[in-house]
Amino acid sequence: MEKTFKSKLPGVGTSIFAVMSGLARREGAVNLSQGFPDFPIDPALIDLVYAYMKKGYNQYAPMPGVPQLRQAIARKIRRLYHTAVSPDDEITVTAGATQALFNTITALVHPGDEVIVFEPAYDSYVPAILLNGGRPVYVRLTKPDFRIRWDEVAEKISAQTRMIILNTPNNPGGYVLSDEDWQQLARLVRGKDIIILSDEVYEHIIFDGLSHQSILRYPELYARGVAVFSFGKTFHATGWKTGYTVAPPRLTEEIRKVHQFNVFAVNTPVQYALAEYLENPARYEGLPAFYQAKRDYFINGLKGSRWKVMPTRGTYFIGLDYSDISPLGDMDFAVKLTRDYKVASIPFSAFYHDGYDQHILRFCFAKQEETLDKALQILAKL
Ligand SMILES: Cc1ncc(COP(=O)(O)O)c(C=O)c1O
Incomplete structure (x- = not known):
């Protein structure tokens, strides 16, 4: 056994998010590292889950998701992105965006395929590519604005390119793709056999009056696209691990083949509750203002x-350059900041x-402001 055992992901250790959150706990530091809210979710949503549990909605949900939830998602997409998608053939409810991404990459990336990944990148993309025998091809984006230079992307596209993964609003770069970005991408992939995987988990966390440019707004790109969303991010309930993919029928068919043998179905009462909760758009329409106020509060505290x-034009993350504070x-520096000053973050x-x-x-x-205040009192003095 020992002789034949070979890791499929030899370069992968415990994720930096778990490492820094663990260190924050041990050091009693204010934890601004991992991406989750420290304020309560809407009690109305909890009441709905409880009500559906009590009503007996506790057995397996249909494999692609509860129909009521898929219908509610389709209505939301029509309202926000002016696109008609079929709840039956194009929407699949997943165990968070992470499983949505994994399903998609596993279903569509074959051994030897190249996948273009923009860095800084969310950490689940590359392990999923590697597990499927794909080859990540990196495009490096840099400070301060992490803008995509499409001529560089053009140079990375080859006959083996099977997929391009985008994330807008972007974690951790804070950039937001514009209409012009999508047009440039459309020009690059036209006539080529390339799938676009668009990670849009922060669709509602977008600032400065910008509107989210979903791939779903671009029929030409959506025809070869998969969009990924997360209720965890939208409704402050990251622990519920509920998300979904939206993809044209032929791609959805493949994604569901993986989904059904991965989790089969997502937990039932949460899906019914979300379906009902989504009927009121006010539940997500106030999010940009809510989070922009937090962003601005944090920035003001560092003046x-x-x-x-x-x-940072979107997401609930902000990058802070410390080169005037330390040469580390x-x-x-992230470890020192956690140990010596008791504020935890994630190194870019x-x-x-x-x-x-x-x-x-x-x-x-x-x-909460109280948590931000604690961190700001320390950070502002460094
Ligand atoms: C860019 C990005 N994609 C996907 C995810 C995963 O979302 P979920 O918690 O719904 O699996 C995250 C979570 O931090 C993220 O930042």
């Missing part, structure tokens, strides 16, 4: 300090496969 604030590498280098270090730490501002 006059030596931190350089990276522009970002991993060492963790989002690059080669550990590219720009002396930036990522902070999550999806926190």
Whole structure:
């Protein structure tokens, strides 16, 4: 056994999010590392889940998701992105966006396929590509605005390119794709056999009057696209691990083949509750203002300090450049900040496969003012 056992992911250790959250706990630090809110979710949503549990909705849900939830999602998509998608053939409810991403990559990436990944990148993309025998091809985006230079992308596209993974609003870069970005992408992939995987979990966390440019707004791209969403992010309930994919029928068919042998179906009462909860658009329409106020509160608290604030147009993360504070590498500085000053963050280098270090730490501002105040009192003095 020992001789034949070979890791499928030899380069992968415990995720940086678990490492930094663990360190934060041990050190009693304010935890602005992992991306989750520290305020309660809407009690009305909890009441709905409880009501559906009591009514007996406790057995397996249909494999692609509860029909009422898929219908509610389709209505929301029509309202927001002016696109008609079929609840029966195009929407699949998943165990969070993470499973949606895994399903999609597993269903569509074959051994030897190349997948273009923009870095900084969310950490689940590359392991999923590798497990399926794919080859990540990296495009490096850099501070301060992490803008995509499409001519660089053009150079990376080859006959083996099977997929391009995009994430808008972007974690941790804070950038938001514009209409022009999507047009450029459309020009690059036209006539080529390339699938676009669009991670849009922060669709409602977008600032400065911008509107989210979903791939679902672009019929030409959606015809070869998969969009991924997360109720965990939208309704402050990351622990519920509920999300979904939206993809044209021929892609959805393949995604569901993986989904049914991966989790089969997502927990039932939460799906019924979300279906009912989604009927009121006010439940997500106020999110940009809610989170923008938090972003601005955090930035204001750092005014006059030596931190350089990276522009954040979306997501509940912000990058802070500490090069005027310390010469340390970002991993060492993140550990020092947690141990010695009791504020936990995530080093940006963790989002690059080669550990590219720009002396930036990522902070999550999806926190109560009290938590942000505690962190700001420390950070502003450094
Ligand atoms: C860009 C991005 N995609 C996907 C996810 C995963 O979402 P979920 O918690 O719904 O699995 C996250 C979570 O942090 C994320 O930041």
